[in-house]
Structure formats: structure tokens, C-alpha cells
Amino acid sequence: MDRTASDLLKLNRRWAQGRSRTDPDFFPRLAAQQAPQFMWIGCSDSRVPANEIVGLDPGEMFVHRNVANVVHSGDLNLLSVLEFAVHELKVRDIIVCGHYGCGGVRRALEDQGDALVDHWLAPVVELRRREVKRLGEAGGGDARIDRLCELNVALQVERVAATPILRAAWDRGHKVRLHGWIYGLKDGLIRDLKVSRLAR
Ligand code: CO
Numbered sequence: 599m600d601r602t603a604s605d606l607l608k609l610n611r612r613w614a615q616g617r618s619r620t621d622p623d624f625f626p627r628l629a630a631q632q633a634p635q636f637m638w639i640g641c642s643d644s645r646v647p648a649n650e651i652v653g654l655d656p657g658e659m660f661v662h663r664n665v666a667n668v669v670h671s672g673d674l675n676l677l678s679v680l681e682f683a684v685h686e687l688k689v690r691d692i693i694v695c696g697h698y699g700c701g702g703v704r705r706a707l708e709d710q711g712d713a714l715v716d717h718w719l720a721p722v723v724e725l726r727r728r729e730v731k732r733l734g735e736a737g738g739g740d741a742r743i744d745r746l747c748e749l750n751v752a753l754q755v756e757r758v759a760a761t762p763i764l765r766a767a768w769d770r771g772h773k774v775r776l777h778g779w780i781y782g783l784k785d786g787l788i789r790d791l792k793v794s795r796l797a798r
Contacts (some may be wrong), residue, residue: 666702
């Protein structure tokens with residue numbers, strides 16, 4: 599369907615009116631305070647809208663998304679979001695959620711480009727080189743991409759766990775939990791990759 603930007607403004611008005619009708623206090627309540635229990639680190643892919651796929655309302659999840667849900671230890675954007683989520687909002691759970699068929703992961707597997715995004719994806723390319731054996735066992739084509747998508751989530755969970763933000767939080771007794779999940783574009787289901795990291 600071809601839509602214009604002004605169509606989005608109309609859709610927004612309809613959405614806001616609908617929300618207010620069913621819950622007149624909804625916007626005043628959210629405007630006063632946000633207190634999400636969850637932080638989400640996911641892919642920018644338009645098919646993986648964080649709140650929607652877990653059925654959460656505005657106000658319930660603090661979200662950071664980037665290409666292939668990569669955690670760079672020097673990414674001020676991600677680190678600022680993470681710091682605010684952990685120190686200020688005191689979220690209970692941080693979820694790194696990748697998705698099968700990820701275009702960024704596919705690109706890292708092909709390792710051909712020298713665009714900015716290839717610099718961004720360098721940790722995934724390194725991961726691919728380290729995991730040649732496991733990727734070989736996965737088979738060819740999509741199975742190989744999907745296996746790298748899973749390994750990428752596990753790696754990024756470790757990288758969040760290794761940040762000074764998480765280490766300091768755990769040292770202070772803030773029991774924030776880290777999870778690694780993966781979303782299936784073909785069935786809309788999320789699988790727990792069982793790579794969770796709990797407070798030390
Ligand atoms: Co993706």
C-alpha cells in the first residue's frame with residue numbers, strides 16, 4: 599500500500615483518539631513518568647518492531663535498535679541508552695533480540711563490502727571467522743545465516759555483560775538480568791537462546 603507522510607499523521611490522530619477513548623488516563627499517566635521494566639536491544643529491521651511483537655504498550659520497554667543488534671563497546675548511543683536504563687530506570691531485564699534472516703548478518707557472512715555498514719558489522723565478521731567450524735556444521739544457505747544470527751545474539755549478550763555499566767550495577771546488587779532471544783520472521787515467534795546472564 600502506498601502511503602504518504604501525511605497519512606501517518608492521520609493514522610496517529612486516530613490511534614491517539616482510540617487510546618484516549620479506551621483509557622482516558624493513558625497519556626496523562628505516561629506523560630508524568632516512564633517506568634519500563636525492560637530494555638530491548640534489537641535490529642533496525644522494520645519487520646521486528648520491539649513493543650509490538652511482545653505485546654507491550656508505550657511506556658513498558660526502553661528500546662535501542664541498530665543494524666544487526668551489535669554492541670560496540672565504544673558506541674555512545676547504545677551505552678547512553680544502556681546507562682539510563684540500568685542506572686535511572688532500573689530495568690529488571692535487558693533483552694538482546696536478533697532475528698533470523700537478518701540482512702546485516704547476511705552481509706557479514708558474505709564479507710564483501712567496504713561501506714560504513716561493513717565497519718559497523720566488523721564484530722559479526724570476526725565472529726564468523728572464529729566460528730567457521732560451527733557454521734560449517736549448520737549446513738548451507740539460510741541455515742548458515744540463521745546459525746550466525748544466533749551466535750551473534752550470544753556474542754552481544756556477552757558484550758553487554760562486559761560493559762562497566764553492567765558490572766557496576768551487579769556490584770551494587772542491582773539484579774538486572776540479561777537475555778538472548780531470536781525472532782522468526784516466518785512465524786512471528788521468539789525463541790530463548792538460553793544464553794541468559796544473571797547477576798553475579
Ligand atoms: Co536484522
